[in-house]
Amino acid sequence: MENTFDRRDFLKLAGLGGVVFVSGLAGCSDMPQRSAAGEFYFVQLSDSHWGFKGPKVNPDAEGTLKKAVAAVNSLAQQPDFIVFTGDLTHTTDDPSERRKRLAEFRDIVSALKVKNVHFMPGEHDASLDHGEAFQEFFGKTHYTFDHKGVHFIVLDNVSDPTASIGEAQLQWLAADLNGLSKDAKIVVFTHRPLFDLYPQWDWATRDGDKAIALLMPHPNVTVFYGHIHQENHHMTGHIAHHSAKSLIFPLPAPGSQPKRAPIPWDTAQPYKGLGYRDVEAEIERAEYRITELPVLKG
Amino acid sequence: MTLHARGLKIVSLLTVLCIGTIGAYVGAQPNEQVIKIVAKKFDYTPNVIKLKKGVPVVLEFTTLDIIMGFKVPDLGIRTDIVPGKVSQVRIVPDKVGTFPFVCDIFCGNGHEDMTGTIIVSE
Numbered sequence: 001m002e003n004t005f006d007r008r009d010f011l012k013l014a015g016l017g018g019v020v021f022v023s024g025l026a027g028c029s030d031m032p033q034r035s036a037a038g039e040f041y042f043v044q045l046s047d048s049h050w051g052f053k054g055p056k057v058n059p060d061a062e063g064t065l066k067k068a069v070a071a072v073n074s075l076a077q078q079p080d081f082i083v084f085t086g087d088l089t090h091t092t093d094d095p096s097e098r099r100k101r102l103a104e105f106r107d108i109v110s111a112l113k114v115k116n117v118h119f120m121p122g123e124h125d126a127s128l129d130h131g132e133a134f135q136e137f138f139g140k141t142h143y144t145f146d147h148k149g150v151h152f153i154v155l156d157n158v159s160d161p162t163a164s165i166g167e168a169q170l171q172w173l174a175a176d177l178n179g180l181s182k183d184a185k186i187v188v189f190t191h192r193p194l195f196d197l198y199p200q201w202d203w204a205t206r207d208g209d210k211a212i213a214l215l216m217p218h219p220n221v222t223v224f225y226g227h228i229h230q231e232n233h234h235m236t237g238h239i240a241h242h243s244a245k246s247l248i249f250p251l252p253a254p255g256s257q258p259k260r261a262p263i264p265w266d267t268a269q270p271y272k273g274l275g276y277r278d279v280e281a282e283i284e285r286a287e288y289r290i291t292e293l294p295v296l297k298g
Numbered sequence: 299m300t301l302h303a304r305g306l307k308i309v310s311l312l313t314v315l316c317i318g319t320i321g322a323y324v325g326a327q328p329n330e331q332v333i334k335i336v337a338k339k340f341d342y343t344p345n346v347i348k349l350k351k352g353v354p355v356v357l358e359f360t361t362l363d364i365i366m367g368f369k370v371p372d373l374g375i376r377t378d379i380v381p382g383k384v385s386q387v388r389i390v391p392d393k394v395g396t397f398p399f400v401c402d403i404f405c406g407n408g409h410e411d412m413t414g415t416i417i418v419s420e
Contacts, residue, residue, distance in 0.1 A: 090407070091404075091406055091407050091409075092407065093406055093407070123404045123409075127404035128404070128406060158404075161403050161404040161405070162367065162402065162403050163402065163403075163404070196371075199369070199371035199400075199402075200371050200372065200398045200400065201398075201400065202369075202400045202401075202402050202410075206402070258398075259411075259413065260410060
């Protein structure tokens with residue numbers, strides 16, 4: 001195993017305290033070396049849109065998720081857990097087809113070596129039936145779990161088709177946070193951005209500001225989300241928000257063109273713009289080292 | 299796209315929103331232009347709406363199928379469009395420009411394409 005630290009370019013971005021970004025290089029033979037104590041790492045996958053058909057933007061729509069699963073399985077050191085931040089499937093008006101896609105997705109990801117996998121819906125999975133089918137396959141759409149001293153909160157901002165978290169869930173969030181110490185290490189997983197990233201493309205959560213207000217008294221909060229099919233890093237006060245790449249097609253940068261149309265497939269660089277990420281948590285400092293990884297090792 | 303501008307019309311089921319960059323709303327005033335906008339999966343007709351700065355106008359919405367949301371973030375405008383009802387938004391544009399609008403209630407495969415623009419000129 002090569003020491004890939006030697007081949008990587010570490011870049012600490014001013015203003016994004018608590019996060020170190022690592023450029024994931026296609027062809028890296030392996031993941032970063034792990035420190036023995038006080039750290040763990042997880043993998044974030046997002047927006048696989050299983051069931052999508054559109055050869056101009058992804059002629060391998062039926063193969064990309066499977067390649068990502070294989071890529072994760074090939075990591076020399078397997079993550080502590082894996083999280084899928086929504087849009088597991090592409091939407092359909094047909095409830096039976098929706099369940100078929102969810103079942104197929106579940107079967108594909110069951111090949112992951114790591115069995116500690118956390119799911120949440122995206123609007124494509126849940127907005128047309130308020131999460132009913134999703135819950136049949138994957139259980140609750142908002143929940144918490146703890147791992148090695150970090151408190152993880154999964155927020156559902158998609159089962160309500162208005163892209164709202166809703167008062168009931170906000171009260172649940174408030175009660176959960178009230179049970180934590182102020183300096184608790186908190187990571188939030190959700191699908192849509194909690195802040196107004198670009199409402200002109202509906203990249204927002206209608207009542208996301210209320211969730212951020214509840215989180216704000218806690219100094220150690222980081223949010224990982226999906227939805228926008230690209231990396232984006234943003235601060236609301238001291239809270240960092242990091243969106244993940246997609247596993248089906250990339251979308252343009254916010255406001256960079258008139259419409260949020262998918263970026264066409266590049267035959268010269270297949271799978272360009274797609275990928276998943278490794279997140280290494282340094283627990284004591286609540287610091288997260290993000291490494292973007294391609295679907296295919298090239 | 300064509301602009302379907304018609305005269306003032308009294309509707310039986312009227313949902314009124316008071317939104318305007320200038321002024322308060324009491325309902326469409328006499329001689330004010332009413333622009334009818336029809337929503338359906340997955341478009342608005344018209345999807346290009348041309349307005350004049352400082353000229354009041356009432357946007358009147360209906361939907362042919364399911365509930366939709368109409369939102370113009372740059373103008374601070376949004377309303378639900380509920381099947382069987384008419385929604386109205388009165389605006390007095392106070393700035394010139396091209397302002398995108400979106401459906402902000404997820405409506406299916408094509409929701410992301412349900413967009414348009416309001417163009418405000420002098």
